[in-house]
Amino acid sequence: MDGNPLSAPRAQWARTKIVATVGPACSEVDKLTELVMAGADVFRLNMAHGGPEQQQVVVDRIRQVSRDLNQPIAILADLGGPKIRLGEIPGESIFCRRGEEFFFVDDESKAPNELTATYEPLLEELSVGDIVMLADGTVSMRVEEVKPGRVRTSVLQRGTIRSRQGINLPDVKLSAPAISVEDHQHAIWASKAGVDYISLSFVRSPDEVRTLKDIVRSSSSKAGVIAKIEKREALQRLEEIVAEADGVMVARGDLGVEIDVARVPLEQKRIIRVCQELQKPAIIATQMLDSMHESPRPTRAEATDVANAILDGADACMLSGETAIGKFPREAVEMMNRIAQVTEESIAGRPPREMTRPRADNLQEITRAVVRGAGTMAYALGAKLVVVASHSGRTALALSQQRSFVPTIGVSTSETTLRKMCLYWGVTPLRGAPATNVEQLIRHADDWACEAGLAQKGDRLVIVGGSHLAAGPDSPNATGVHDIVIVHEVEGGAVQASRAPK
Structure with missing residues (x-):
């Protein structure tokens, strides 16, 4: 490969990032390669379906x-x-x-x-009138009577339930910790394995993120x-949670059971808006191209859903079962990439977005001004x-949040930082x-842009960096602040730059 992430044979570059879940349908090296070439930027490991030993194999293959x-x-x-099951x-x-x-019982069931x-304190924490949602909300029951070791419910919404399906309790305050012993072990493994992001399920408060x-x-x-x-509790403390996290995933599956499903679209928009204000990446997940489990094409409603998430301002869209166990994992990524391209074309040419909360990015004041400029x-x-x-x-994240349609290339001496930029x-x-x-850096950018076909003689490149670029990283004049903007006119490798004022 030529090492150019914007050139063929990789898919045409889409600005919205694609998160693809790894599973039996795509866990081999050749399949993972296909997904990257189709447009995948981030691979998700579902720790609920495979422990560290199994997932380490996948990490090694991705690397x-x-x-x-x-x-x-x-x-x-x-x-x-x-997750209660x-x-x-x-x-x-x-x-x-x-x-x-x-009847929910605390012992082995003896009748159909x-x-x-799986949650031992369940019977103690249920009260009369509570609603129990089963099978992703397709079946609902109301608690009618609570006795020691036995809770009687009546079915409100009919349907089929199966072994090990999820249980949601929208209005029940559970004592279960957000991070179980198993989650703790998995987090330590992921950290030591060099994973770039770790997501926490069913967040209720910023303390759990900390x-x-x-x-x-x-x-x-x-x-x-x-x-x-x-979780409903997360929506009630949304700004605090987003401020504490490094990014947010809108997990619409369980969210649509915890709250009225009719409110999910509005809450999705609100979550994205808060992420924009606090300059944190937002990932939209669950059933984005769900029909592509079995079909090589999505429904029109699914294509519209992906496009609307992008128009709302999502940084990334996620594929779950579509790539993990679906019949058409590569086609699902290609389709999401195509929808992103077409949607982005419709809003291209807009000026960079003004940041409404200038202190939310944790940037030094000079750096913030330079990025905006x-x-x-x-x-x-x-x-x-x-x-x-x-x-x-x-x-790089601050530039990303401006939503400039001028392509941004991130460079760093840290491979970890480069991988984080994938989101x-x-x-x-x-x-x-x-x-x-x-x-x-200017010479390299000039040569690379021309070789990639992204620029030609006379075109302009904008270089953003810190004083260490001019003074050297070990110079006493290197501040560590991004305080340099250079406008470079492409000369096919010749360095002729004019430095913009700070």
């Missing part, structure tokens, strides 16, 4: 694909969280008729209408923590590329670029 393609690829480990049901399934009575659960961050940092990992919004300058000058040298990635809207991480010397 191999990354080396083979000479392209950074991010990995997201998704912790299972305190039904126990075994005789015959594996049973149809629940409206008005029929079922007796149910058990706890996972502490676990990650204690393992000497720089992995970002993604908060999954799928660089985006505006690139738009006004019709620049072909913005190249940002960023050690931690925060500056940033509109940012393409590039390996091998000299990120500590301004003249070398």
Whole structure:
């Protein structure tokens, strides 16, 4: 491979990132390679369906694909969280008729209408009037009577339930910790395995996000923590949770059971809006192209759903079963990529977005001003590329959140930072670029842009970096602040740049 992440044979570049879940349908090296070439930027490991030993094999394969393609690829480990599930049901399934009575028991079920659960305190925490949702909300029951070791319910909404399906309790305050012993172990493994992001399921408060961050940092990992919004309590403390997290996933499956499904679209928009204000990446997940489990084409409603998520401002869209167990994993990624391209074309040419909360990005004041100026300058000058040298990635993320349609190339001396950039809207991480010397970086960007067919003589590139680029990283004049913007006119490799005022 030529190492150019924007050139053929990889799919045409879409600014919205694609998260693909790894499973039996795509876990081999050749299949993972196909998904990257189709447009996947991040691979999700579902820790609820495979422990560290199994997932380490997948991590190693993804890293191999990354080396083979000479392209950074991010990995997201998704912790299972305190998911409550039904126990075994005789015959594996049973149809629940409206008005029929079922009993939750704390011992082994002895009758067809007796149910058990994986959550031991369940019977103690249920109260008369509580609603129990089963099978992703397709079946609902109301608690009618609570006795020691036995809870009687009546069916409100009929349907079939199966062994080990999820149980949702929308209005019940559960004592279950957000991070179980197993989740803790999985988080430590993911941190030591070099995973780039770790997501926490069923977040209820910012304290839970901080706890996972502490676990990650204690393992000497720089992995970002993604908060999954799928509980009513999370919506009530949304801004606090988003502020604490490194990114957010809108997990619409469980969220649509925890709250009225009619409210999910509005809450999705609100979550994305808060993420924009606080400059945190937002991932939209669950059933985006669900019919592509079995079909090579999505429904029109699914295509519209993906497009609307992008128009809402999502940084990434996620495929779950479509790539993990579906019959058409590559086609699903290609389709999502195509929808993203067409949707982005409809809003291309807009000026960079103004940040409504200038302090939310944790950037130094000069860096913030430089980032804002660089985006505006690139738009006004019709620049072909913005190249940002960023050690931690925060500056690249800030540029991403401006939603400039001038392609942004992220360079760094840190491979970890490059992989994190895979989740940033509109940012393409590039390996091998000299990120500590301004003249070398300009020459490299000039040569690379021309070779990739992204620029030609006379075109303009905007370079964003810190004083270390000019002074050298060990110079006493290197501040670590991004305080340099350079406008470079392409000369096919010749360095002729004019430095913009700070």
